[in-house]
Amino acid sequence: MKKILLIVLLLAGCGVGRLLAQVTLQVVSKNVEKTVPWKPGMELIVNGEKADVTVVPTDSAAISVSAELSAKHPSLDTAQTDVNTWQLVVNTVGKKVYIRAYVGVQAGKRAPVSNMRAQIKIKVPRQCAVNLSNRFGKARLEHLDAPVALNGYFCRFDLFALNGELKVESEHGSVDGKELKGPVDIKGKRADVTLQQTAGNCSLQTEYGSVHFYTDTQSGNVRIAAQMTDITLSGLEANSHNYRLKTRFGNLDVPDKFDKSGSTDKARTAIYQVKPESPSIEVETSFGHIKVEK
Amino acid sequence: MEQNRENLQQAIRQLPEYQPPAGLWDTIAGELDFDQTLEKPLQELPVYTPPADLWDSLAARIEQAPELAPEKGIRPAYKWLVGLVLMALGVWVFLPVAPPVAPASIPTTPAQSAEPIALNNQPQQIRTTQTNNTQKKAVKPTSKPRLAHRTEVVDDALIMACRSAEDPNYDLVETLCKEALPVCEEPQFKQLKAEFDDLTQAHTALKNALGQYADDPDLVSQLIDIEQARDQVLQQLMAMM
Amino acid sequence: MYTTAYRITGDVEWAGEALQDAFMQVFKHIGSFEQRSTLGAWIKAIVVRAALQKVDRRKSSMTSWPEEYGDTMLDWGTSPIDAMQLEQAIQRLPEGARAVFVLAEVEGYAHKEIAEMLDISEGTSKSQLFAAKKRLRELLSPQMMY
Numbered sequence: 001m002k003k004i005l006l007i008v009l010l011l012a013g014c015g016v017g018r019l020l021a022q023v024t025l026q027v028v029s030k031n032v033e034k035t036v037p038w039k040p041g042m043e044l045i046v047n048g049e050k051a052d053v054t055v056v057p058t059d060s061a062a063i064s065v066s067a068e069l070s071a072k073h074p075s076l077d078t079a080q081t082d083v084n085t086w087q088l089v090v091n092t093v094g095k096k097v098y099i100r101a102y103v104g105v106q107a108g109k110r111a112p113v114s115n116m117r118a119q120i121k122i123k124v125p126r127q128c129a130v131n132l133s134n135r136f137g138k139a140r141l142e143h144l145d146a147p148v149a150l151n152g153y154f155c156r157f158d159l160f161a162l163n164g165e166l167k168v169e170s171e172h173g174s175v176d177g178k179e180l181k182g183p184v185d186i187k188g189k190r191a192d193v194t195l196q197q198t199a200g201n202c203s204l205q206t207e208y209g210s211v212h213f214y215t216d217t218q219s220g221n222v223r224i225a226a227q228m229t230d231i232t233l234s235g236l237e238a239n240s241h242n243y244r245l246k247t248r249f250g251n252l253d254v255p256d257k258f259d260k261s262g263s264t265d266k267a268r269t270a271i272y273q274v275k276p277e278s279p280s281i282e283v284e285t286s287f288g289h290i291k292v293e294k
Numbered sequence: 295m296e297q298n299r300e301n302l303q304q305a306i307r308q309l310p311e312y313q314p315p316a317g318l319w320d321t322i323a324g325e326l327d328f329d330q331t332l333e334k335p336l337q338e339l340p341v342y343t344p345p346a347d348l349w350d351s352l353a354a355r356i357e358q359a360p361e362l363a364p365e366k367g368i369r370p371a372y373k374w375l376v377g378l379v380l381m382a383l384g385v386w387v388f389l390p391v392a393p394p395v396a397p398a399s400i401p402t403t404p405a406q407s408a409e410p411i412a413l414n415n416q417p418q419q420i421r422t423t424q425t426n427n428t429q430k431k432a433v434k435p436t437s438k439p440r441l442a443h444r445t446e447v448v449d450d451a452l453i454m455a456c457r458s459a460e461d462p463n464y465d466l467v468e469t470l471c472k473e474a475l476p477v478c479e480e481p482q483f484k485q486l487k488a489e490f491d492d493l494t495q496a497h498t499a500l501k502n503a504l505g506q507y508a509d510d511p512d513l514v515s516q517l518i519d520i521e522q523a524r525d526q527v528l529q530q531l532m533a534m535m
Numbered sequence: 536m537y538t539t540a541y542r543i544t545g546d547v548e549w550a551g552e553a554l555q556d557a558f559m560q561v562f563k564h565i566g567s568f569e570q571r572s573t574l575g576a577w578i579k580a581i582v583v584r585a586a587l588q589k590v591d592r593r594k595s596s597m598t599s600w601p602e603e604y605g606d607t608m609l610d611w612g613t614s615p616i617d618a619m620q621l622e623q624a625i626q627r628l629p630e631g632a633r634a635v636f637v638l639a640e641v642e643g644y645a646h647k648e649i650a651e652m653l654d655i656s657e658g659t660s661k662s663q664l665f666a667a668k669k670r671l672r673e674l675l676s677p678q679m680m681y
Contacts, residue, residue, distance in 0.1 A: 023453055025446045025507055050503060072446065072507055083441065093559070115507040136503040136513060154500055154513060172496055172516060190496075296668070297610040305616035306641055309625075314537040318551050 025115070028079040029070035034090040036097055038063050038125050046132040047100040051118035053134055055141040058123035063097050065090055066121045071114035082112035088120075129164070147182075165200075183220075198222075201279075215241055215281060226285035233281060234293045236272075242280040243272040245290050253291040448509045455518060456501055456508045464494065464524075467531050477534050486531050493524040536582045542637045543586035545626050550586065557585035583638065584652055590630045609668055616675060624674040628667050635660055636667035 038061050046053060058064065069086035073079040089100040101118045105111050118137075124130060126145040133151040141148060142160040150157055150166075152173040159166070159177040166184045168175055170191040177184070177193075183200040186193055190208045201220040204211060206229045213222060215235035222241070224231060235241075236255065245252065248267045252260065258270040270292075283290055296302075467487065471478040478487070497520045500513065508514050540557070541550035560581050625633060634653065638644040639660070644652070646660040653660065 022447045023450045023507070025448055025509065027444045027446050028441055029444075030441050072509065074507070076443070080441065113506060115505050115509060117510075136500065138512075154496075154503070154516065156512060172500070172520075297608065298612055301611040301613065301616055302621075302640075302668075305618050305621045308618035309542075309622055309641065310538075310618065312538045312541050312550075314551055314554060318537075318554060 023074065025072040025074060026076040026079045027070055027072045028076070028083045029068050030083055030086065032067045032069065032088045033065065034088070035062050035064040036090060036092050037061065038097065038128060039095075040127060042092075042095045042097055043129040043131060044097050044099065044122070044124050046120075046122065046130065046134070047098070047102070048118060048120060048132070048134040048137060048139075049102055050116050051101050051120050051134055051137040051139075053120045053122065053132065053137065053139045055122045055124060055130055055132065055139070055144070057126045057143045059125075060123075061125060062123075063099075063125070063128065064123045065099055067101060068119040069101065070117050070119075071112060072117065073114035079114050082114040082116065085112050086116065086118065088118075213281075219279065221279045222281040222283075224281075224283040224285070226283070226288055229285050229288040230291075231283055231285055231288060232291045232293060233283070236292055236294065239274050240278060242274055242276075242278050243270065243292065244280060244282045245270045245292070246284045247288060247290050248286040250285060250287060251289040253289065255292060255294050258292070446509065448507065452508050452511060452514045453506070455514050456504045457506070464528065467528065467535070470535055475535065480534070483531065483534050486527055486534070490524060490527045490531060493520055493527065496520055497524060536579060539579065539637070539642060540582055540586040542625065542641065543583065543634050544589045545630065545633060546589075549589040553586040553589045554582060556588070557582040560585065579642070580652070583642070583644075587634055587653060590634055609665075609672055611672070620675060621671070624671050627674055628670055632663050632667035632670065635663040636671070639664050 044063055067088050069083065069088065071079040071082035073082065085103050085105055087102055087104045091098050099122065101120055103112055103116050126143065129146040130141065130144060131149045132139055134155040135153040138156045140158040141162060145163045147165040148162055150168045152170045155173040157168060157170060157173060157175045159180060161179045163181040165182045166180055168186045171189040172191065174192040175186060175188060177195045179197045181199040184198060184202040186204045188206040188209050191206065192210045193204060193206060194212045195202065196214040197216060199218045199220065202222045204224045206226045208228045210230045211224060211226065212232045215222060216238050217240045246267055246269045252268040252270050254270045258272045260270045262269040477483050500517050504513055504517065537550060537554055540553040541547065544550050544553060561578050625636065628636060635649055638649045646657045649660045650657045
């Protein structure tokens, strides 16, 4: 009986402990929806902060924005005051449509103390070029045919089925891309980059991060110039690419069929050639490891 | 030289007026963020005050006008009529006025954000400026965005992770290098120090962005990663010193 | 506003775009409105300028008019002029002359103001107006009674 009582008390204690280990936040949010007309040749420029942005295609000749702008705080009054500092600006200047979500604090008023978050869903015509920058959030773009340029700081990029030219600059934010058909240019710093099913040529420059590149028969040339970056290459079984790998002050983990005879004390190299005319994967890193998955 | 000019002017006065194509005002409204644009100038609009002697003059006129005294009252025969008029006024003032029906050429837009955000535990709607208009003037969406309220429970491990105090050793490197230690001038040290500063800057920025009530596990996890990376660099720096 | 823009540009689409451009400018520069005129007049001037810019972009220019036009006597006749006929005739004017006519006769701007708006001399404004009227009279002549 004492044991049962002890267990009950223990469980109750755990329950209380669990409750104490949680904080209830009052979430006050405002929804904003805006639509602007779009004509071919117009470009969308998105500037977000603390925002989770989703860009999806639409068949209509308009760009529409649906945003939930929220403030989270244990005090309802505080959250309610802070949510009003959110601003969503949508305007067209010439051939550029600007969408900007930001926390605007008027002079003399206190800055928000709540956790401010924005969920922004943007629908754009597939042919609309997109230029997006975001800090401290996420961005997902999918099924677009026009060029896309991205800039992120602590922003995780999730990219799917982008058919136009893609340029990404990301610091402290991962980049996951799948089915990228156009040429890809990624500059990453402390960013983990994962690319699958690419069709165009890809160029990556990375520092302090990791790269995982899946190549297949559709993939074009791949160039990776890296520092302090571990690089993993998958897709060797497709036998579609020539490999030229080099690391300074790092390990090289490649199948036996790779030619490592060019290695020196300072740099390790590995070469594998399928056909001279095949697209190539060229990787050069320092203080990072290169691994080719079998 | 002109003759019978009035004849031309008469015709000019009768020239037709044109209406812009449907959707033009919508387009203009969409291109402008009125609230944002007007905020500053509206705040700067001049405020006019009446002349200083206006109130004295008003007070004097009221004193000289006994007919305004309330004792007179209303004749009973007209009380019902006055009541009806007041009631009609009240209805007119307080009932929502139906918007004018938009011409067929102007597209109508559904009321903004018709559905409130799903509320969790407390179905409390803080303030709702609800527009019942099924037709909205195309000029601009004047209705304020609706505020919705819900609660979220956050594990305080996330919150506490963002409130950890800075390691005092972080300042130690700065302090020691101010004493012009030779190691601080070595290229490898400088490179590590630059990396350390870079991480510190990112850490500060992220911590500020997360604030006191962080609830994004990804970003909190990144904060911890940066702290760990910074610790490693710090250890290397300290070892070199 | 739209009517003015339409009359100056003579084109529905350009008028719409002029109005859009104008209102963008109005809201961008509303802080610089100096209350020298009414707000309506200020906005209208911006609409007119935006419409004129549209005309400019269509590469129209002030066509030179023969000097002898200055000596011509214009007689608008004694019978009422049909407004719709006049409207059609205005639209058939060359763009530069049409702009000056609309600004001077319909909108009531002085030649000095028109000259500033169109970046032309007052003399050119006057001669363009006269040329416009001359052409209008020609266009309306089948319907006019003397």
